[in-house]
Amino acid sequence: MSEALNAGLALFVLALAAWMVVARDTFAAVVGFVAYGLLLTLVWVQLHGVDVALTEGAIGGGLTGAMLVAAAARLRRTEAAARAERPGWPTRAAAALLAGGVTAALAVAVLALPVPAPSLAPETAANMGATGVGNPITGVLLAFRAVDTLLETTVVLLALIGVWSLAPDRVWGGRPGPRHRADPNETLAYLARVLPPIGLVVGVYIFWVGADLPGGKFQGASIIAAMWLLAVMAGLSDAPPISRGWLRLALVGGPLVFIAIGAAGVATAGAFLAYPDGLAKLLIKAIEWALLPSLALTLALILAGVPERPAR
């Protein structure tokens, strides 16, 4: 039965991907992508990647879906002009050939994967004791390959700086996104009053449980960011002007703590991002607690968009 479920899931995911290719209207393709994100969450659970399923659900299902739907609706007026530039059949034939070739090459590679599957799981298991955390993925993210996570938090920050740098000069330092005003006793305002407190509790729970069970700061931060965004969309709160000092300090606070602890590792444990033995769990906790607010704020501001309104 599990094979039947996997086959059904794979077929459904491919059908959605094919729909996104052939759909005439961008909005229809975007709705297909929202469903595609949800189905991928199920694929990750079938691939025994519950942490990845959690991340896909929070980021792929929630944040990316909302972002694309909003963008598709806003770009509707440019739709007809853009669609007119559909390439002729020679280009389409060449593209199909290229895509078929890439798929065939990948399929051959998949079918020729080495039979004793190479795995780093035994080595990870052997060294998990030193990290003090139970969840192997948190161990990998914050101890064995901590430099990846450090680079990632800086990439997220750079993405935010990239989005901000698109602001027209006259509103530089202003507030991101349009001012959402909503009828106070409307459905959206009600949802934005009820859901965020629950979402905050769930976000912190998923962040907290991440040490020993699937979860962690990225999933928790994206849930908290989504909740704040809901309040902004309902007009209950407004994005702060990007020129505020506290905001910029909060954004860089997490990565700075990460770098500080990493640098301290050079003196105490002989290498950048090495933790002195016995202190690993404490330092990992410190890094995670410092990163959570910065990540949540960065993800939320990336979604809030390009500054459009003067600060005042």
Add this chain to the structure above:
Amino acid sequence: MAEFLLAAALFVLAMVALGFVRILRGPGDADRMMAAQLIGTGGIGALLLIGAAMGVGPVVDVALTLALLAAFASVAFFKAVTDGQPDDTGAAERE
């Protein structure tokens, strides 16, 4: 029992695939958003069944996250369609 739960998950997934047909055919954007909403709830149902069949507890946390963010796409759709002005029908009812 696990086999039954997986069969039920497959059945729910098939129902959700029916909803996908509405995405294909749906004349209006609203129909497509409804189908996305159905796929969200169906996805949560299938996830819970798979988690129960596999006996993996944390899958319930994944379903919790999906349930929390289920309405997000529809909110974005509503904001984009009404591009932000407060709804006047509410006002009309209040007079």
Add this chain to the structure above:
Amino acid sequence: MMDTATLFGLCAAALVGLGLYAFIVNPQPLRKIIAFNVIGSGVFVLVGAVAYRGGAAGWGGDPVPQALLITGLVVAFCASALAIALLQRLAREAESVTLASDAPAAPPATPE
């Protein structure tokens, strides 16, 4: 029947192909961003299938590639957000989102 890893590995290969075709053929830039996300998720499912095969020591999958996948998902989201912000600024400035190089020169952006 095929085992799970091969099934999803082949599914991933097909996703990458579909995404690549859509990326080349669809003229609308937002469709290209979506197609690029499909290619990305195809690659991620491929890595996920490899991680699934590496499951040992009591875990369902090899934690190292799964951790890299989580990093990849977050960065892919940020890249899509930046691409969409660029696209919206282009739409506001040029009133059209054509990527065709021979498009008529867009009217100079009149300060609003």
Add this chain to the structure above:
Amino acid sequence: MNLADLFTVAAVCAGAFFFLAGSVGLLRFPDALTRLHALTKADNLGLGLVVLGLLPRVDGVLGGLKLVVIWLLALLASAAASQLIARAVKRSEPGA
């Protein structure tokens, strides 16, 4: 197949039936608002019955509570989303 398993099978089957009803309603009904009606009624009830069916299999009261919270959140999300979609439908129909 002790009593709990029988209860699970019965409740999950009922839940699956309502998912079927919701999907068929989404496909067969003539216009957007009736589809919306069928959709929200059916799939919430379907999810509720699935959660009910899974309750005896869960370990501990906390796990059961979490399942019920998931259902309530899905109810809230579905209710709010259907209100918003319905309002969007009314706004887009000129003078409807």
